[in-house]
Amino acid sequence: xxxxxxxxxxxxxxxxxxxxxxxxxxxxxxxxxxxxxxxxxxxxxxxxxxxxxxxxxxxxxxxxxxxxxxxxxxxxxxxxxxxxxxxxxxxxxxxxxxxxxxxxxxxxxxxxxxxxxxxxxxxxxxxxxxxxxxxxxxxxxxxxxxxxxxxxxxxxxxxxxxxxxxxxxxxxxxxxxxxxxxxxxxxxxxxxxxxxxxxxxxxxxxxxxxxxxxxxxxxxxxxxxxxxxxxxxxxxxxxxxxxxxxxxxxxxxxxxxxxxxxxxxxxxxxxxxxxxxxxxxxxxxxxxxxxxxxxxxxxxxxxxxxxxxxxxxxxxxxxxxxxxxxxxxxxxxxxxxxxxxxxxxxxxxxxxxxxx
Amino acid sequence: xxxxxxxxxxxxxxxxxxxxxxxxxxxxxxxxxxxxxxxxxxxxxxxxxxxxxxxxxxxxxxxxxxxxxxxxxxxxxxxxxxxxxxxxxxxxxxxxxxxxxxxxxxxxxxxxxxxxxxxxxxxxxxxxxxxxxxxxxxxxxxxxxxxxxxxxxxxxxxxxxxxxxxxxxxxxxxxxxxxxxxxxxxxxxxxxxxxxxxxxxxxxxxxxxxxxxxxxxxxxxxxxxxxxxxxxxxxxxxxxxxxxxxxxxxxxxxxxxxxxxxxxxxxxxxxxxxxxxxxxxxxxxxxxxxxxxxxxxxxxxxxxxxxxxxxxxxxxxxxxxxxxxxxxxxxxxxxxxxxxxxxxxxxxxxxxxxxxxxxxxxxxxxxxxxxxxxxxxxxxxxxxxxxxxxxxxxxxxxx
Numbered sequence: 001x002x003x004x005x006x007x008x009x010x011x012x013x014x015x016x017x018x019x020x021x022x023x024x025x026x027x028x029x030x031x032x033x034x035x036x037x038x039x040x041x042x043x044x045x046x047x048x049x050x051x052x053x054x055x056x057x058x059x060x061x062x063x064x065x066x067x068x069x070x071x072x073x074x075x076x077x078x079x080x081x082x083x084x085x086x087x088x089x090x091x092x093x094x095x096x097x098x099x100x101x102x103x104x105x106x107x108x109x110x111x112x113x114x115x116x117x118x119x120x121x122x123x124x125x126x127x128x129x130x131x132x133x134x135x136x137x138x139x140x141x142x143x144x145x146x147x148x149x150x151x152x153x154x155x156x157x158x159x160x161x162x163x164x165x166x167x168x169x170x171x172x173x174x175x176x177x178x179x180x181x182x183x184x185x186x187x188x189x190x191x192x193x194x195x196x197x198x199x200x201x202x203x204x205x206x207x208x209x210x211x212x213x214x215x216x217x218x219x220x221x222x223x224x225x226x227x228x229x230x231x232x233x234x235x236x237x238x239x240x241x242x243x244x245x246x247x248x249x250x251x252x253x254x255x256x257x258x259x260x261x262x263x264x265x266x267x268x269x270x271x272x273x274x275x276x277x278x279x280x281x282x283x284x285x286x287x288x289x290x291x292x293x294x295x296x297x298x299x300x301x302x303x304x305x306x307x308x309x310x311x312x313x314x315x316x317x318x319x320x321x322x323x324x325x326x327x328x329x330x331x332x333x334x335x336x337x338x339x340x341x342x343x344x345x346x347x348x349x350x351x352x353x354x355x356x
Numbered sequence: 357x358x359x360x361x362x363x364x365x366x367x368x369x370x371x372x373x374x375x376x377x378x379x380x381x382x383x384x385x386x387x388x389x390x391x392x393x394x395x396x397x398x399x400x401x402x403x404x405x406x407x408x409x410x411x412x413x414x415x416x417x418x419x420x421x422x423x424x425x426x427x428x429x430x431x432x433x434x435x436x437x438x439x440x441x442x443x444x445x446x447x448x449x450x451x452x453x454x455x456x457x458x459x460x461x462x463x464x465x466x467x468x469x470x471x472x473x474x475x476x477x478x479x480x481x482x483x484x485x486x487x488x489x490x491x492x493x494x495x496x497x498x499x500x501x502x503x504x505x506x507x508x509x510x511x512x513x514x515x516x517x518x519x520x521x522x523x524x525x526x527x528x529x530x531x532x533x534x535x536x537x538x539x540x541x542x543x544x545x546x547x548x549x550x551x552x553x554x555x556x557x558x559x560x561x562x563x564x565x566x567x568x569x570x571x572x573x574x575x576x577x578x579x580x581x582x583x584x585x586x587x588x589x590x591x592x593x594x595x596x597x598x599x600x601x602x603x604x605x606x607x608x609x610x611x612x613x614x615x616x617x618x619x620x621x622x623x624x625x626x627x628x629x630x631x632x633x634x635x636x637x638x639x640x641x642x643x644x645x646x647x648x649x650x651x652x653x654x655x656x657x658x659x660x661x662x663x664x665x666x667x668x669x670x671x672x673x674x675x676x677x678x679x680x681x682x683x684x685x686x687x688x689x690x691x692x693x694x695x696x697x698x699x700x701x702x703x704x705x706x707x708x709x710x711x712x713x714x715x716x717x718x719x720x721x722x723x724x725x726x727x728x729x730x731x732x733x734x735x736x737x738x739x740x741x742x743x744x745x746x747x748x749x750x751x752x753x754x755x
Contacts, residue, residue, distance in 0.1 A: 049672075079712065080719070083672045084568060085665070088593065089448055093713045096444060108567040120591040131567060185558060186567045215554055215569075215671075 039075035041101040041297050043068075044094035045290075046087065048107030050217040051080040054244040055270035056263060057217075057286060061106045061129065063265075064290030072298045087113035095121040102127060102297045104290055108188050114138065125302050127293040129286055130188060136305040139296070141289035143310050145188070146195030147344050148282040148317030149239070150351045152261045153178075153199025154340050155280060155319070156237040157207055158333045159259075160200075166328035167276035169259040171236035176207045179230035179238035181223055181249050185213040187354075192241035192263070192282070194355045202340070202349070210235060211355075214245050223248030231256040237279065239263070250274035259325075268322035275324040283318050285310060313345045364743035367736060378736045386732035390725040391419035397721055417717050426725065429710030430703045440587065445706050447592035450599055451665065453695075453702035457602040458657025459680025460687065460694035461609050462524075462650045467689045468613060469646035470626035475527060475542025476654040477677025478549030479520040483655025485553050486519030487512040487662045488571045488669035489561070495575030504577030509663060512578055516659025517652040523549065524651015525644055532640035538647070546677075554671050561669075570670035580664040593665045602660075603695065605653070610691040622646050654680070682730055688737045704729065 045065055047058045058080075065076050077100075081090045087110045094103045095117055103124060105114050108131035118126050118135040125137055132140040156178045164171045180196050182189040197209045210233065212226045223245035227238045231252060238253065239261040240246035246263060253260040254277050262268065262281035271278070288310065296302045310316020319337065321329060343349045370378065398407065398417035406414030407421070428435055432443035459476050466473035491512045498504045527545060530536040554569060561571045580595045588594055613619040621642045624632035633639050654677060661676070662669055683701055687693030704726050712719045 077713075083674055084670060085672070085674050089709060092444065092591070093709065097713075111567065116591060120589075184569055186569070187565060188567055 040073040041075075041294065042099055043074055043076040043294055043297075044100040044103040045076055045078045046090050046094070046103065046105050046110065047078065047080045048109060048217070048243070049082060049084060050243040051082070052078070054217075055267055056243050056246060056265055057284075058106060058243075059270060060265045060284065060286040061104070061290050062287075064287030065104070065294065067287060068291050068294040072294065074294060074298065084109050088116060091117045091126075092121075095124040098124075101125065102293060102302070104129070104293060106130075106286065106290075108186070125297065125304060127290075129289045132307055134305075138305065139293055139303055140307045141293070141310070142307065143284050143286075143289075143316050144312065144351075144353075145241075145282070145284060145317060146191045146198070146351045146353045147312045148284065148319055149192045149195030149241075150199035150202070150344065150349070151312075151319035151337050151341055152239055152280050152282045153196035154202050155199075155329070155333055155337050156196075156239065156261065157200035157203030158336065159279070159329075160207060160236045161204055164330070166279075166325045168254055169257055169277045169279075169325075171259065175234035175236060176204070177230075177234040177236065178207060178209055179227065179235040180209060180211040181226050181230075181238060181240040181242055181246070182211065182213040183217040183242035183245060184215055189213070189241050190355055191353045192239075194352045196239050197355060198351050199340075214242055217243030217245055219245050220248035220251070224252045227252035227260070228256065231258045237261060239282070241282075247271060247274075250277060253277040262322075266320050266323065268324060268326075272323075275322060277325075278322045279325050279329065280319055280321045283320050285316050285318075288316060311345075312341055364739060367740050368743040370740075375736070379733055382732040382736060383729065386729045387423055389732075390728045391423065393724060393728070394419040394422050394717065394721065397717075403716060417715065417721075422711055422715055422717055422722075422725070425711045425714050426707035426722070427703065429714060430705075430707030442587035444589075444592050445710060447588050447594040448709065449699075449702040449706035450596075451592070451594040451702070452705040453698045454594070454599045454602045454664070455657055455661055455676050456679055456683050456698035456701050457606060457695060458653055458660060459676045460683035460698050461605060461691060462653035462657065462677075463680045463684035464687065464689045464691055464694055465609060465613075465622070465646060465653065466650040467684060468626045469622040469642065470629065471528070471531070471643065471647060471650075472539050473524065473527075473542055473647060473650045474539055474681065475524065475545045475549075475677075476650070476680050477673075477675065478542070478546035479523045479651040479654035480658040480661070480677045481549045481553050481673055482523045483516035483520035483658030484662045484673065485556070485571075485658075485669050486655070487516040487659035488574055490515035491574045491578035491663070492572055495578060498575065498577060500575075500577055504575065505579075505581055508575060508578035509580055512574075512663050513656055513659045516655040516657075516662075518655070520655015520658060521648045521652030524654065525648035528644040528647025531647075532643040550671070550673075553669075557669065557671060568670055571668050573668045574662065578663060579667060580660070595664050598660055598664045605656070606691050606695050609653070613691065618645070682734065685738060685741070686730065686734045688740065700733070701730075 050058060052058050052062060068074060079090045081087050091113055094100045103126050105128045111131040111133055114128055114133045118133060118138050122137055127139045129141045159171050160178050161173060161176055163173045178200055180193050182193055193211055200207050200209050210230050214222045214226055223242055227249040230238050237259040238249055240249040241263045250260050250271060259279045260277050262278050264284045266283055267281045268275040268278040394417050398415040399413055401416040403416040406416055407418040408415055430445060430449055432445035462476045463473060491508050494511055498507050527538045527541040530541050531538045557571055558569045563572050580598050582588055583596045621637045625637055625639060625642050683694060683697045686697035708722045711717055711722045
């Protein structure tokens with residue numbers, strides 16, 4: 001750090017002699033922090049399919065880069081591939097141009113494409129969220145989604161076994177069923193399911209958890225259909241981990257007068273029209289991951305090749321109660337959930353990351 | 357009506373030179389209209405720093421810049437210095453061209469037989485899946501290196517052709533022997549194909565730790581190899597060998613349609629079914645076989661997608677099959693024209709990525725521009741088709 005500063009100062013003095021025009025010409029060629037703009041760093045963002053405006057995963061990632069842009073003097077450029085096969089050329093755009101200090105790949109679906117690109121562009125720094133790419137120029141960030149899912153599952157378990165109503169939804173003590181809607185049936189989304197089930201059963205293991213995978217993170221109609229049949233079969237509360245598909249789950253909850261649980265962002269705020277049925281959201285701080293990675297680039301201590309996992313203890317995942325319904329959830333439920341959180345952090349409760 | 361009829365007649369009887377002139381004029385017109393759309397959107401949109409301002413009104417998007425990127429950016433800016441014809445943007449354009457040649461040909465063959473195969477996407481999916489499964493399975497017994505490539509690549513293509521062909525023959529048989537409308541059946545079979553593929557892969561073919569619904573990686577030897585010395589890199593996911601193969605398919609299909617007796621059967625049934633039957637064409641057999649051929653071409657396209665681009669099968673394939681319909685219509689269902697239309701599509705695809713990357717124009721707006729260009733260029737051909745088919749105008753079918 002000191003070294004490079006000193007070098008830069010000497011370089012500046014030297015080029016000062018060559019005149020201002022010469023300076024800008026040379027500075028333009030120097031690599032490192034300088035991009036075409038005057039920004040401290042230039043960041044590329046490649047979002048997951050489903051795109052911005054999902055009120056969930058991608059929007060949470062964008063919140064991170066926006067916060068970073070506010071705090072540090074950086075510039076950024078965004079891309080929203082529509083299918084999994086577009087990741088490779090999209091990532092490559094950034095690497096090929098050579099103008100980006102860091103390219104953030106949001107979502108596990110980009111891992112394969114990134115393995116290829118990271119090896120093909122060894123001088124480009126990358127970050128991947130939700131997956132691990134084992135290359136020296138890639139920083140990998142993951143989350144303990146099962147821990148946060150356990151907490152919302154525990155809450156759902158307590159509420160489905162009693163009569164409770166708030167906003168536009170209600171539960172009945174007669175039916176002991178809750179539901180889970182996932183995007184695709186893959187190890188990462190199964191972590192949400194596993195944690196949720198464990199949480200529900202932690203309260204009462206006779207509660208039935210119906211699960212369904214839609215096969216897409218961008219199919220609200222299918223999400224609505226799946227959730228509707230769950231509510232029809234007696235589920236009081238449905239938790240989703242399915243990106244934009246989850247909007248359909250909320251709609252079904254509203255149609256049927258039942259509850260839903262959001263994911264990734266506080267969805268009672270991002271999907272405010274459904275705030276009267278969203279009990280809580282399992283927030284996953286994708287924004288923290290993006291922000292941390294950008295910060296490390298700005299501070300010149302980017303840790304390529306390292307893996308970081310955020311959990312409950314560092315607020316990487318957390319259960320937040322709905323903006324509108326949170327105050328109506330009984331205090332005893334909330335305090336029991338808070339206790340469970342402490343127990344997980346202390347290691348007294350072990351949450352499985354694979355469905356039983 | 358008579359005015360419209362006259363205009364149609366004029367279009368149908370246009371010579372090749374005139375048709376090229378019409379296409380060029382349509383292209384120019386579409387750019388003008390597109391530029392106006394970009395300009396107006398630029399006034400409506402809000403942005404931090406306008407590209408330029410007119411009469412004190414800031415305009416966010418620069419239409420000239422957008423179209424420069426769309427066409428020249430698509431090829432990596434040949435007008436600027438230091439350009440090489442093997443840069444990666446050219447690779448993307450040619451990669452898309454190669455894939456669209458197959459789906460375009462698939463649609464063209466069915467169209468020439470008077471059948472509308474909307475199921476090319478489904479046939480492509482099964483072709484791709486079959487190619488992946490076959491090469492992974494045979495990879496265990498195949499030799500490695502060049503010998504393996506010589507064995508595995510043709511095997512993958514063959515598997516794709518067989519799977520796509522069978523899946524295309526199915527709606528053909530339903531039409532020939534059950535009278536089922538092939539437009540409806542092929543549309544439905546698209547959904548069946550993608551969902552069956554999803555279930556097959558997620559239940560039986562997915563590697564344990566995979567986060568995506570996909571098969572294992574195909575053996576390295578099964579990848580369509582690059583030509584040594586010529587500078588497309590392995591990471592470009594494009595191979596000149598495949599493009600040359602696609603051109604060979606164009607020639608083959610053109611020859612088949614023009615010179616063989618099966619091609620004669622296809623063309624006559626497409627033009628006038630009763631007359632074809634009268635002249636001894638077995639209509640049922642021709643229906644099934646031309647749908648099978650169409651499906652086989654789509655299947656090969658899917659195989660090329662696996663063997664050249666992805667190196668494995670994964671769900672959520674790009675909509676190459678549906679784009680093939682437009683490619684074929686743009687080409688007037690002429691196999692040679694399919695090559696040119698596929699190249700236009702490839703350039704537009706690569707250009708869309710370039711515009712998205714280099715300008716602030718939202719990608720949806722680029723899709724509008726792309727649509728405008730295709731619409732304008734395809735319209736004269738479309739009216740020619742209508743004119744020929746439903747008004748009984750013009751002479752014999754021009755190749």
